[in-house]
Amino acid sequence: MTFRHRLKVRYGEVDQQGVVFNAHYLAYVDDTIDTWFREALGPSFQEHDWDVMLKKAVVEWSSPAGLGDTLDLDAAIDRWGNTSFDVRVDGAVDGRPVFTAVITYVGVHFGTHTPRSAPDAVRAALGDVVE
Amino acid sequence: MTFRHRLKVRYGEVDQQGVVFNAHYLAYVDDTIDTWFREALGPSFQEHDWDVMLKKAVVEWSSPAGLGDTLDLDAAIDRWGNTSFDVRVDGAVDGRPVFTAVITYVGVHFGTHTPRSAPDAVRAALGDVVE
């Protein structure tokens, strides 16, 4: 299961070198995953007694994006661990790979924020690992 | 009474034309006023039963700021109205004026967010209008 998100680069996100400033890629990735999870699990995740805490982010760039570009962002679950799990997001412009990000979250109970494994309904909604 | 704040321009805040992207000026202004108010009134404004809601922002630029520049930001109360009031922030680099902002807030009760005039302690802490 892969979630496709699209974002047009904004003028103010492009730096002096004419390319998207690096921190904005994390914002793009966050917006992709947040949009996906809320569509799949409801506007909050409260009904699943589940929430996520960000643990780690790895971003690797292969080419730049700039003004006028629209990023296609493909997100999928990359790993289901006991309580932690990874989401992979691949970003491309017109089929040209721009970056790959792997984000590690820890799943927690909605209110107490103590670690818990993802409920079956969450795993069903977000999908199995894409091989 | 004037509050002086200083901010070094960050690389990622500079756009393709080599100047600070316009939206960041509002962030600079907000950080200036927020820092001032929390220093003058305590970390939250709860003890004064007072909070602010942003109503209007006017920013006028006279010259650009860019990479390597440090902005001197001078904030002062420009108007005390019944419940609303204005804060003026002047930004300069090495004495060269860069922009002037006037921000209009409405003062509200801390919890209920209903309008109220600024308590005397708040007015004393933030100062009278600078002529």
Place this chain on the structure above:
Amino acid sequence: MTFRHRLKVRYGEVDQQGVVFNAHYLAYVDDTIDTWFREALGPSFQEHDWDVMLKKAVVEWSSPAGLGDTLDLDAAIDRWGNTSFDVRVDGAVDGRPVFTAVITYVGVHFGTHTPRSAPDAVRAALGDVVE
């Protein structure tokens, strides 16, 4: 002539009070106008020997936007002066007015950045003042 732009609020644009942080509105407005002008005038404005410099921004809020909201942004020319001109952008969520911005630009020659009045082709492409 009115240009309609749409932007979904991103999680990272929402502040501790649960509303879009004020500086992001200027970024939304800039993206609206930039997208409009590039669609109407070409990817750069070079062929028209015309470019714009930001002079002033006025933003007035009437209600907040938050997570899950999509902003409808309607931009139109509000004033054609000799070299300066105003663009008005109205932002709304599901028909509820959120803010109005008026942005004043100075038109300049593309390369030299000296002031010039807008070429007829530019005025034709962006439209007359909306009454």
Place this chain on the structure above:
Amino acid sequence: MTFRHRLKVRYGEVDQQGVVFNAHYLAYVDDTIDTWFREALGPSFQEHDWDVMLKKAVVEWSSPAGLGDTLDLDAAIDRWGNTSFDVRVDGAVDGRPVFTAVITYVGVHFGTHTPRSAPDAVRAALGDVVE
């Protein structure tokens, strides 16, 4: 050799959960390294015929930062490779570790942007690997 940078968290960088939004950490890290390199190597790196291209970023969080916090950011060279090299940045608030980032750059010639190993003067200015 370690470069110390300090950044006060801005109100607009804090999200709905009361913690700094993740993408801003990359902006803090970039500002730390950019400030360090320009102080050590000159306002541009042109005299060294050397520039850097971002290749990879890894950020791992151990605790949150929020409103009122000032981050101490310690940067040091973590690896000198043939043309690529790593910079490590540790962020802490009052001695409490908040995050660790490792940023991989590729060194390039200033004008042509073709890969090159770091000149001796650059390595001397930025220091050897901190064990």
